[in-house]
Amino acid sequence: MPYRCPRCGRETDYREELKGLCENCFREKYALPKLTKLKADIKICPVCGSVKLGNKWIKGNSNNISKVILSQIRRSKVIRGYDLRLELDQFTPTRMSEQLLLDSSATIPAELYKAGIKIRDISIELRVIKQVCPTCQKKAMGSYYEYVIHIRFSGKGYRNNLAKVNKLINQIASHMKSNVFIDVKKIKRGLDIRISDRETGRRLLNKLIRMFNTEARQYFKKKYDPSLNKNILIRKAMIEI
Numbered sequence: 001m002p003y004r005c006p007r008c009g010r011e012t013d014y015r016e017e018l019k020g021l022c023e024n025c026f027r028e029k030y031a032l033p034k035l036t037k038l039k040a041d042i043k044i045c046p047v048c049g050s051v052k053l054g055n056k057w058i059k060g061n062s063n064n065i066s067k068v069i070l071s072q073i074r075r076s077k078v079i080r081g082y083d084l085r086l087e088l089d090q091f092t093p094t095r096m097s098e099q100l101l102l103d104s105s106a107t108i109p110a111e112l113y114k115a116g117i118k119i120r121d122i123s124i125e126l127r128v129i130k131q132v133c134p135t136c137q138k139k140a141m142g143s144y145y146e147y148v149i150h151i152r153f154s155g156k157g158y159r160n161n162l163a164k165v166n167k168l169i170n171q172i173a174s175h176m177k178s179n180v181f182i183d184v185k186k187i188k189r190g191l192d193i194r195i196s197d198r199e200t201g202r203r204l205l206n207k208l209i210r211m212f213n214t215e216a217r218q219y220f221k222k223k224y225d226p227s228l229n230k231n232i233l234i235r236k237a238m239i240e241i
Protein backbone atom coordinates (compact mmCIF):
# COMPACT_ATOMS: atom_id res chain seq x y z
CA MET A 1 0.00 0.00 0.00
CA PRO A 2 1.54 3.32 -0.99
CA TYR A 3 1.53 6.04 1.61
CA ARG A 4 -1.11 8.70 1.15
CA CYS A 5 -1.29 12.24 2.52
CA PRO A 6 -3.87 12.20 5.33
CA ARG A 7 -5.10 15.66 4.31
CA CYS A 8 -5.64 15.41 0.56
CA GLY A 9 -5.34 11.67 -0.04
CA ARG A 10 -2.67 11.97 -2.72
CA GLU A 11 0.16 9.48 -2.89
CA THR A 12 3.32 10.84 -1.32
CA ASP A 13 6.48 9.81 0.53
CA TYR A 14 6.09 9.75 4.25
CA ARG A 15 8.26 12.46 5.75
CA GLU A 16 8.31 12.88 9.44
CA GLU A 17 9.48 16.51 9.32
CA LEU A 18 6.37 17.34 7.26
CA LYS A 19 4.23 15.53 9.83
CA GLY A 20 3.21 12.99 7.20
CA LEU A 21 1.67 15.60 4.91
CA CYS A 22 2.52 16.06 1.24
CA GLU A 23 4.52 19.21 0.41
CA ASN A 24 1.44 21.03 -0.90
CA CYS A 25 -0.63 20.40 2.18
CA PHE A 26 2.27 21.25 4.44
CA ARG A 27 2.66 24.55 2.59
CA GLU A 28 -1.05 25.29 2.82
CA LYS A 29 -1.35 24.34 6.45
CA TYR A 30 1.55 26.55 7.54
CA ALA A 31 1.02 29.49 5.17
CA LEU A 32 0.23 32.02 7.94
CA PRO A 33 -2.40 33.74 5.76
CA LYS A 34 -3.02 36.56 8.22
CA LEU A 35 0.61 37.59 8.16
CA THR A 36 0.84 39.99 5.22
CA LYS A 37 4.18 41.59 5.96
CA LEU A 38 6.93 41.74 8.52
CA LYS A 39 8.29 44.92 10.00
CA ALA A 40 11.77 45.85 11.13
CA ASP A 41 13.76 48.98 11.98
CA ILE A 42 17.36 49.71 11.23
CA LYS A 43 19.56 52.46 12.64
CA ILE A 44 22.13 53.69 10.14
CA CYS A 45 24.82 56.30 10.71
CA PRO A 46 24.40 58.87 7.91
CA VAL A 47 28.09 59.80 8.12
CA CYS A 48 29.90 56.45 7.91
CA GLY A 49 27.06 54.07 7.01
CA SER A 50 27.56 51.72 9.95
CA VAL A 51 24.50 49.99 11.41
CA LYS A 52 23.45 49.23 14.95
CA LEU A 53 23.18 45.59 16.03
CA GLY A 54 22.21 45.27 19.69
CA ASN A 55 24.40 47.88 21.34
CA LYS A 56 27.23 47.65 18.81
CA TRP A 57 27.82 49.57 15.62
CA ILE A 58 29.07 47.43 12.77
CA LYS A 59 29.86 47.89 9.06
CA GLY A 60 26.80 48.52 6.92
CA ASN A 61 27.26 45.71 4.40
CA SER A 62 24.44 43.40 3.31
CA ASN A 63 25.65 40.55 5.51
CA ASN A 64 25.48 42.66 8.67
CA ILE A 65 22.23 44.34 7.65
CA SER A 66 20.53 40.98 7.22
CA LYS A 67 21.77 40.05 10.72
CA VAL A 68 20.13 43.21 12.09
CA ILE A 69 16.83 42.48 10.34
CA LEU A 70 16.72 38.78 11.20
CA SER A 71 17.62 39.25 14.84
CA GLN A 72 14.74 41.70 15.21
CA ILE A 73 12.18 39.55 13.46
CA ARG A 74 13.24 36.47 15.42
CA ARG A 75 12.85 38.39 18.64
CA SER A 76 9.29 39.41 17.76
CA LYS A 77 8.30 35.70 17.62
CA VAL A 78 5.65 36.17 14.89
CA ILE A 79 7.35 33.55 12.77
CA ARG A 80 8.62 31.25 15.46
CA GLY A 81 9.47 27.85 13.99
CA TYR A 82 10.03 29.31 10.52
CA ASP A 83 13.16 30.38 8.67
CA LEU A 84 13.40 33.59 6.76
CA ARG A 85 15.68 34.14 3.79
CA LEU A 86 16.14 37.69 2.63
CA GLU A 87 16.60 38.52 -1.03
CA LEU A 88 19.12 41.29 -1.23
CA ASP A 89 20.01 41.11 -4.94
CA GLN A 90 18.79 44.65 -5.52
CA PHE A 91 21.60 45.97 -3.29
CA THR A 92 25.37 46.20 -3.74
CA PRO A 93 26.70 44.11 -0.80
CA THR A 94 29.34 46.58 0.36
CA ARG A 95 27.17 49.66 -0.13
CA MET A 96 23.84 48.50 1.17
CA SER A 97 23.59 51.02 4.03
CA GLU A 98 24.36 53.92 1.68
CA GLN A 99 21.59 52.71 -0.60
CA LEU A 100 19.14 52.42 2.29
CA LEU A 101 20.01 55.93 3.45
CA LEU A 102 18.55 57.38 0.25
CA ASP A 103 15.03 56.71 1.57
CA SER A 104 13.38 56.53 4.96
CA SER A 105 12.00 53.07 4.26
CA ALA A 106 12.55 50.07 2.01
CA THR A 107 10.66 46.95 1.06
CA ILE A 108 12.81 43.85 1.16
CA PRO A 109 11.55 40.65 -0.44
CA ALA A 110 12.00 37.47 1.55
CA GLU A 111 11.05 33.83 1.52
CA LEU A 112 9.47 32.01 4.40
CA TYR A 113 10.66 28.43 5.02
CA LYS A 114 9.60 25.69 7.36
CA ALA A 115 11.30 22.29 7.64
CA GLY A 116 13.32 23.18 4.53
CA ILE A 117 10.16 23.73 2.42
CA LYS A 118 9.51 27.13 0.94
CA ILE A 119 6.14 28.14 2.32
CA ARG A 120 5.72 31.44 0.49
CA ASP A 121 7.08 34.87 -0.34
CA ILE A 122 6.73 37.65 2.16
CA SER A 123 8.00 41.19 2.23
CA ILE A 124 9.70 43.09 5.00
CA GLU A 125 8.86 46.72 5.56
CA LEU A 126 12.11 48.21 6.76
CA ARG A 127 12.09 51.58 8.48
CA VAL A 128 15.37 53.44 8.19
CA ILE A 129 16.35 55.54 11.20
CA LYS A 130 19.28 57.90 10.79
CA GLN A 131 21.45 58.17 13.86
CA VAL A 132 25.02 59.41 14.03
CA CYS A 133 27.15 56.64 15.56
CA PRO A 134 29.32 57.36 18.65
CA THR A 135 32.56 57.15 16.66
CA CYS A 136 31.36 59.79 14.18
CA GLN A 137 30.15 61.94 17.07
CA LYS A 138 33.63 61.79 18.58
CA LYS A 139 35.23 62.55 15.23
CA ALA A 140 33.00 65.59 14.85
CA MET A 141 34.14 66.83 18.26
CA GLY A 142 37.77 66.35 17.28
CA SER A 143 38.50 63.80 20.00
CA TYR A 144 38.98 60.71 17.88
CA TYR A 145 41.95 59.84 15.71
CA GLU A 146 43.23 56.77 13.87
CA TYR A 147 46.55 58.10 12.64
CA VAL A 148 49.38 60.07 14.26
CA ILE A 149 52.37 61.45 12.38
CA HIS A 150 55.28 62.87 14.35
CA ILE A 151 57.59 65.06 12.31
CA ARG A 152 60.95 66.09 13.70
CA PHE A 153 63.03 68.68 11.90
CA SER A 154 66.65 67.84 12.45
CA GLY A 155 68.32 68.96 9.25
CA LYS A 156 68.92 72.34 7.73
CA GLY A 157 66.24 74.56 6.24
CA TYR A 158 63.84 74.17 9.15
CA ARG A 159 61.61 77.14 8.31
CA ASN A 160 61.41 76.26 4.69
CA ASN A 161 60.52 72.62 5.46
CA LEU A 162 57.92 73.63 8.00
CA ALA A 163 56.27 75.86 5.40
CA LYS A 164 56.26 72.99 2.91
CA VAL A 165 54.59 70.65 5.40
CA ASN A 166 51.96 73.24 6.30
CA LYS A 167 51.19 73.79 2.64
CA LEU A 168 50.79 70.06 2.08
CA ILE A 169 48.44 69.72 5.07
CA ASN A 170 46.30 72.58 3.79
CA GLN A 171 46.19 71.01 0.36
CA ILE A 172 44.99 67.68 1.75
CA ALA A 173 42.54 69.35 4.12
CA SER A 174 40.87 71.19 1.25
CA HIS A 175 39.98 67.88 -0.41
CA MET A 176 38.82 65.96 2.65
CA LYS A 177 35.33 64.74 3.43
CA SER A 178 33.59 66.97 5.93
CA ASN A 179 33.73 64.34 8.68
CA VAL A 180 37.52 64.08 8.60
CA PHE A 181 39.72 66.40 10.61
CA ILE A 182 43.44 67.00 11.02
CA ASP A 183 44.81 68.42 14.23
CA VAL A 184 48.31 69.90 14.08
CA LYS A 185 50.24 70.66 17.23
CA LYS A 186 53.49 72.56 16.91
CA ILE A 187 56.24 71.58 19.29
CA LYS A 188 59.90 72.52 19.46
CA ARG A 189 61.45 71.61 16.07
CA GLY A 190 58.57 69.38 15.21
CA LEU A 191 54.90 68.77 14.55
CA ASP A 192 52.49 66.22 16.01
CA ILE A 193 49.71 65.60 13.53
CA ARG A 194 46.56 63.70 14.46
CA ILE A 195 44.20 62.55 11.75
CA SER A 196 40.73 61.18 12.44
CA ASP A 197 40.67 58.91 9.44
CA ARG A 198 43.18 56.20 8.53
CA GLU A 199 42.96 56.69 4.75
CA THR A 200 43.72 60.40 4.97
CA GLY A 201 46.56 59.74 7.41
CA ARG A 202 48.18 57.27 5.06
CA ARG A 203 47.85 59.69 2.15
CA LEU A 204 49.50 62.49 4.09
CA LEU A 205 52.33 60.23 5.23
CA ASN A 206 53.04 58.98 1.70
CA LYS A 207 53.14 62.53 0.38
CA LEU A 208 55.53 63.59 3.14
CA ILE A 209 57.83 60.64 2.40
CA ARG A 210 57.91 61.52 -1.28
CA MET A 211 58.24 65.26 -0.76
CA PHE A 212 61.26 64.96 1.52
CA ASN A 213 62.65 61.76 0.04
CA THR A 214 62.83 60.25 3.49
CA GLU A 215 61.65 57.21 5.40
CA ALA A 216 59.15 56.79 8.19
CA ARG A 217 59.35 54.57 11.21
CA GLN A 218 55.88 53.10 11.47
CA TYR A 219 54.21 51.27 14.31
CA PHE A 220 50.82 50.49 15.80
CA LYS A 221 49.29 51.21 19.13
CA LYS A 222 46.07 49.82 20.49
CA LYS A 223 44.15 52.23 22.64
CA TYR A 224 41.04 51.43 24.61
CA ASP A 225 38.37 54.09 24.33
CA PRO A 226 36.08 53.83 27.37
CA SER A 227 33.33 56.03 25.94
CA LEU A 228 33.08 53.90 22.79
CA ASN A 229 33.78 50.69 24.71
CA LYS A 230 36.18 49.46 22.05
CA ASN A 231 39.83 49.25 21.11
CA ILE A 232 41.05 51.63 18.46
CA LEU A 233 44.08 50.67 16.42
CA ILE A 234 46.15 53.79 15.97
CA ARG A 235 48.74 53.92 13.22
CA LYS A 236 51.80 55.95 14.16
CA ALA A 237 54.66 57.21 12.09
CA MET A 238 57.83 59.13 12.92
CA ILE A 239 59.59 61.12 10.25
CA GLU A 240 62.85 63.01 10.50
CA ILE A 241 63.41 65.76 8.03
Ligand SMILES: [Zn+2]
Binding pocket: 005, 006, 007, 008, 009, 010, 021, 022, 023, 024, 025, 026
Ligand atom coordinates in the same frame (compact mmCIF):
# COMPACT_ATOMS: atom_id res chain seq x y z
ZN1 LIG B 1 -1.70 16.53 0.81
Ligand SMILES: [Zn+2]
Binding pocket: 045, 046, 047, 048, 049, 050, 132, 133, 134, 135, 136, 137
Ligand atom coordinates in the same frame (compact mmCIF):
# COMPACT_ATOMS: atom_id res chain seq x y z
ZN1 LIG C 1 29.31 56.79 11.92
